[in-house]
Amino acid sequence: MRGVQQQQQQQQKMGGEDVHAVGGNEGNPSGFDDVVVEVERVMGSEEREMWLDRQQDDELLDVNDASIFYGDFPPLPDFPCMSSSSSSSSTPAPVKAIACSSSASTASSSSSAASWAVLKSDADEDMERKNNGHHIHLHHHHHQNYIQNSHQQEHHGKVDGTPAALSSTASTEIPQPQDQNVMDGVDCTDVMENFGYMDLIDNNDLFDPSSIFHHDDTGLEEFQQDQQNQQQQEHDSTQQQLGQQVGAMMYSKNEDQTQEEKASDDLAMVFLEWLKTNKETVSAEDLRRVKIKKATIECAARRLGGGKEAMKQLLKLILEWVQTNHLQRRRIKESASNNQPDHPYQYSNPNNLNSSSNPNLNCNPILPSEPNSCFSQPAWVPQPAYTTDPEAAPPPLPGFTPVVGYMGDPFANGAPNVTTHHHPYQPPTDYQVLDTAQTWPPSQFALAASQYNSFADNNLHPAPLQQQPSAFPGYVNQYPYHYVPGHNNNDQRLLRLGSSATKEARKKRMARQRRFASHHRNHGHHHNNQQSQLQNQSIDQHERLVNGNCVAAAQANPGNWVYWPSVAGALASNPPPVLPGDATMVHPVDQPTMQGQTYQRQVATDRRQGWKPEKNLRFLLQKVLKQSDVGNLGRIVLPKKEAETHLPELEARDGISIAMEDIGTSRVWNMRYRFWPNNKSRMYLLENTGDFVRTNGLQEGDFIVIYSDVKCGKYLIRGVKVRQSGTKSETKRPGKSQKNHHTNSPSAAVNGSLPTPITQTVK
DNA sequence: CGCACATGCAGCTGA
């Protein structure tokens, strides 16, 4: 399951960010992103001087490749990488707390796994060497720990056909005579020499990484060797060679050599043409700065239809982009005559700031490498929601209002980090990590990505994260959080540059976002199936594993293994339109009986009770309680259809333990979800509800609503009392007469099927 | 008529 989710997430992630300037990228699922293709030139020792700015970056890499990765990409908190988290929920994590913590560490390590293929132009060298040729170097760096997720490996294996590729530190170096430019195990691929830095902040415009998954290390290696040989033979590489190399690089994975060569030729021609046309306006410096993740390239190529033609097209796009955007920016920048060194990373991607400075961001959801990693326990531990004893539930961390739900907030994490480190409310790293990486379901991911895109467009509107916690809209694009402008001019400049996307680019982004959204939905179903299978195998085990991921749950139910639902179920459900501006209302039917003021009141109540509207809750089902539900039987019959649709599939009649967090009290109830055979059918029940009902004073006619937290996949339950105004408590409804067929279904709720007293008050 | 669901009730367990 997890693997699948991760994959999906990763894919999604990729979608949002791939083409970034060197810096960054949020979502490159290292799983697939492990291999990032950076179009950059391998810095020769001699060149270092010229690349002071770059050197810094390199150092960053050296220090912490993970940091690079993170930094490079804008943290997409929304990234469901968590989905892995969600997946994680279902993921086998034998030991609760430990699992989480370990995962966290893993995450960091994995994050480092990001490998970059750097497209570099040898321009510099050429320049230095008499402009005699361009070399393309592919650096591929991996992190040893990179693959911890077996699923990922599997995935890679499938895709790449070379599972080892991911894990292996394949460094593909091409004609870089001097050195491989490997830093701390991080290999960089220099594809184009003399190529400048391409600020690809808006690279999204150019490429859609969504489909990117993997790369074939083997391919890279081969390519590298090939390139090296070539280099030896023809040290005086020409521009054409460069072009070929570029082409080869772009074509690099899994393509047979012949194909690569052909592609290279074609690409070379394209490149040459372009060079001829623009040699006067484009300098080696410019080209050198063009850095594109390999994964991005691959993805983009795929999106363009794949194959040689796609690569050609892609190359054209890139060149065009360089021509139109980059140069323009560069001129502006230069004219600005800023004293600050032209730091490629900074310049290209604001995120870099973050990454470099905050190594802890290892959990960046973007990192495909380690979905699990996101499960850093620390993040969860503090969550009051899972505390068994409501009394004991600690208040939300000061200064970090959004607790559980908020953590998941896309920008809770990313925004602050991305923009600057100055944000006063920047949550602890753990939280961020947790947030993003851990539990985000794919769907969120997509949204996140889209939001991210939005960010690019809106980044100029600063808004302290903290200030709008409640506004978190969930999946909606109307992302309330805008990146906070950096305190330093550079940051702001970067942002502006990043937002300099063309209308065309914007259109593309929008289209991509739409695609992602639909993609997620599909994935959701897929996950669901996966989950089901897993459960079939061993429910108990599954429960344990899940539990392990949710430390809080474990704490809440010591000794009790509970099932933390994976997001899958939730995802499977119709994507609930999140009401903009109110995260609480995950589903329109969320509060079927509440309307207008009543609802408002409810929200207020929720907040008072510690209910965090920021949570990304997805409405699953609701049930108007019958007498038999609130009696002493301690069980509630659940609507069959909704149960089957939104709750984990039950293979055994015993069902599964399921932790239900009481939204109102944050208390976690360990309930059992099961079914009874009934006339060739099933009757689904939620057992062990007695205490919950009593605690909430629920009576017949009241209803419960079950949500799933899309971030961590846990289930939440809410008891809603329905009382006629004036009537103190007992509202015995003509129970029997009212069938709640419709009440159970969201749609029904929408239709107002729920028992809706003329005037009702939700207590 | 079939389905979903409310609940009646038999059987079992443990105090």
Added chain:
DNA sequence: CAGCTGCATGTGCGA
């Protein structure tokens, strides 16, 4: 014998 568990049956609604 109370309480719980699980099944069976009755009821209402929709196809």
